Amino acid sequence: MKISNSITCRLKLQHETICEIIFDLDEQQLLKEIRPDKWSIHENIAHLARYQLVFMERINKILLTGNPSFGRYKAEDDPEFEGWRTRPTNDLIKQINADREDILRLIEGISETELNKTGTHPVYGNLNIMKWTEFFLLHEAHHLLTIFQLANYK
Template sequence: MTLIHSVLGFVARSTVALEAQQTRVGLLVGAAADDGRWHAVLQPEDRRRLVHLGHFTEYAIELDWTVGDVAGHVRDSAQIFTDRLTRMCRERQPQLADFVTDAPERLADYRSRPPTQLLQELRRAQNTLLLTVAGIRATELSRTGHHPLIGPVSVADVLNFLPGHQLDHAQQLAAQLR
């Protein structure tokens, strides 16, 4: 296999993995909205288990959210990462703003929207993110942006992160809906 094929394979694998987890998240939040479980939260034993997984080791506060809060967060994440990837591919070392996941105004926005509206916005944002990831070219994987807390972040780093982030929230949602 040539390097070009392995790089293109990386983008393809990232796209497929992201789509699989986005589908899971979509099905779970859709089921919660349909079943009246939009405000479901984790049971303490599930919170204790999940706090050691993925990005929750650093963002444990997210485990206190309702299903609706998670849906809003995933929507915002999709929008933010779409913007970051787009800017990283177009601009020379863009400054990437921090994403404060538990900002009170952000949570208030999630809680003020009807579930059907938030679900539509989530679907659009997830689709746009997926199309952005699928459109990454091999020459763009090493492009970087600068995050104020993390430092330099490459397009490849973001592609590595995204499926796992969605997986973490899919596991959270599945536990909330048991």
């Protein structure tokens, strides 16, 4: 088993969609809460930035311990998330770009044997590293769709 071209391409490029969606928005639009009790564009970006680190921590734990169990990540339960929410959007995007390089190096540096190592998700069960990476990318894509919807809400 090796990392698929689809995963590699999305790891390299998918996050760049953020800038394409928000390029013409001002700070007020980024911070505006369109729906009560739902995140703004900025908060979605802060979540994506923070979750990249969570993802890397999980992959490293899988590599070191083999089949660890993880709870569902909820930003509201993460004491570090509030600090991410207070950072300027441009800083978050720079951090996403820098951390994505680290994620890419991490994933591309994993041997074919290590790709079979698993970690347990509370809903989806045992996932190997390739499936964890797919889950990470699909989670990110969900938030990219949300950002698109908020940016174009009329």
